[in-house]
Amino acid sequence: MNAPAPLALLAELTHRCPLACPYCSNPLDLDRREDELDTQTWLRVFDEAARMGVLHLHLSGGEPAARRDLADLVRGAAGSGLYTNLITSGIGLTEARLEELASAGLDHVQLSLQDVVAEEADRIAGYAGAHGKKIQFAAAVRATGLPLTVNTVIHRSNISRIGQLVEMAMELGARRVEIAHAQYYGWGLKNRAALMPDRADALAAGRDIEILRAETSGRLVIDYVPPDYFAATPKPCTNGWGRQSLNVTPRGRVLPCHAAESIPGLDFWNVRDRSLSEIWEESPAFNAFRGTDWMAEPCQSCEHRERDFGGCRCQALALTGDARNTDPVCRYSPLHHLVSAASAAPHDESLVPRR
Amino acid sequence: MTAALSADIVPRLARGVRLQEDRVRGGWNLLAPERVLKANPVAVEVLKLCDGQRRFGDIVDDLTARFSVDRARVEADSAALLNDLAAKRMVEL
Numbered sequence A: 001m002n003a004p005a006p007l008a009l010l011a012e013l014t015h016r017c018p019l020a021c022p023y024c025s026n027p028l029d030l031d032r033r034e035d036e037l038d039t040q041t042w043l044r045v046f047d048e049a050a051r052m053g054v055l056h057l058h059l060s061g062g063e064p065a066a067r068r069d070l071a072d073l074v075r076g077a078a079g080s081g082l083y084t085n086l087i088t089s090g091i092g093l094t095e096a097r098l099e100e101l102a103s104a105g106l107d108h109v110q111l112s113l114q115d116v117v118a119e120e121a122d123r124i125a126g127y128a129g130a131h132g133k134k135i136q137f138a139a140a141v142r143a144t145g146l147p148l149t150v151n152t153v154i155h156r157s158n159i160s161r162i163g164q165l166v167e168m169a170m171e172l173g174a175r176r177v178e179i180a181h182a183q184y185y186g187w188g189l190k191n192r193a194a195l196m197p198d199r200a201d202a203l204a205a206g207r208d209i210e211i212l213r214a215e216t217s218g219r220l221v222i223d224y225v226p227p228d229y230f231a232a233t234p235k236p237c238t239n240g241w242g243r244q245s246l247n248v249t250p251r252g253r254v255l256p257c258h259a260a261e262s263i264p265g266l267d268f269w270n271v272r273d274r275s276l277s278e279i280w281e282e283s284p285a286f287n288a289f290r291g292t293d294w295m296a297e298p299c300q301s302c303e304h305r306e307r308d309f310g311g312c313r314c315q316a317l318a319l320t321g322d323a324r325n326t327d328p329v330c331r332y333s334p335l336h337h338l339v340s341a342a343s344a345a346p347h348d349e350s351l352v353p354r355r
Numbered sequence B: 001m002t003a004a005l006s007a008d009i010v011p012r013l014a015r016g017v018r019l020q021e022d023r024v025r026g027g028w029n030l031l032a033p034e035r036v037l038k039a040n041p042v043a044v045e046v047l048k049l050c051d052g053q054r055r056f057g058d059i060v061d062d063l064t065a066r067f068s069v070d071r072a073r074v075e076a077d078s079a080a081l082l083n084d085l086a087a088k089r090m091v092e093l
């Protein structure tokens, strides 16, 4: 199988995080601090990534600021020619450290806001005062001149405030905002009954986004990740397995997407043992669902198979019990009723915070 | 149709936007947050001159002289490119 050159690397530098969002994309079983890769290994991985053709490096977590060597990592990555994006909760980065990151060559900052209403935001983050700190952090980013994206995960309790979120992002000086519906893997799946919006609200959100885009055109870029439980066909998960992007976990396992470890029987290789390019090209986990040969029906003979790649493997696994199945979000899936049932299931208020 | 640009404006790449040669795939990319735009050879020549020093008029003069092409054509094409990138918040005018 010929592997194309990847475009983006998501480096989960650590799973440590002061917040406890109930839709966190980290796995249920978090990597421990003492297992995290050291500075030199990360720098080697970044350099290998750049040589393989990776353009964007997303420094993520957990909270990447929990890594004391963050500035060294940014400097090394920038030196390798990567476009560096810091994905942060905004908690734990002082102005002085932010300045240090900017002079180390950081290109862009992406700040998460949980909501526009402080009490609600803090409730979701599981951290009193988080929202206030984030607002201060956005001002500090602005002072450095670094471009800012604000991102918010949308779910049942904030879906009515998308317009206010966009407004707040502009007030904070963001050039781009990313509004993404919660994804139901790991923590999100555990909390699905509380997070899932009503169908009518989910569909209205998409129409609101179109209006907001028109209103803010030329001033703000709005990226939107629609709620796939209410879509007719699935999202092109990671734009195809092993096709454009890769994730490296805190302890060095290389994954085609952040939830891939949930799929049983896949052998994930580690950057401690092998080069990133060897893992990308040769590892059984990356080749398991690369291309379209692995597909069963209805995907195998479907005209959309090169467009959505059969949807999300982790979602197929989580909902149907087999990662090889068509993503049941798809209306052609014989198991589509599982998604319809989940999206209409009775609502439940209780949230399990990520820990 | 895009609006003409004044000869006096000084276009520049927005902070966080980079024009970078692609050593693996060839050609040049314009890198921005979550965006990669493949820059065609004409765009590369225009954007290389958007250094925050040169005026738009100077950029058009420079390109016209170097490639001995029709000045009005260069001006219109460059303005269309820069207006488009400004709408994407990749260029500041």
Ligand code: SF4
Residues within 6 Å of the ligand: A017, A018, A019, A020, A021, A023, A024, A025, A026, A061, A062, A063, A089, A112, A354
């Ligand atoms: S989603 Fe919330 S808990 Fe998870 S890493 Fe991000 S800020 Fe931390």
Ligand code: SF4
Residues within 6 Å of the ligand: A233, A234, A298, A299, A300, A302, A303, A304, A305, A306, A308, A309, A310, A311, A326, A327, A330, A331, A332, A333
């Ligand atoms: S059948 Fe498969 S390829 Fe076709 S739309 Fe559904 S998920 Fe996509």
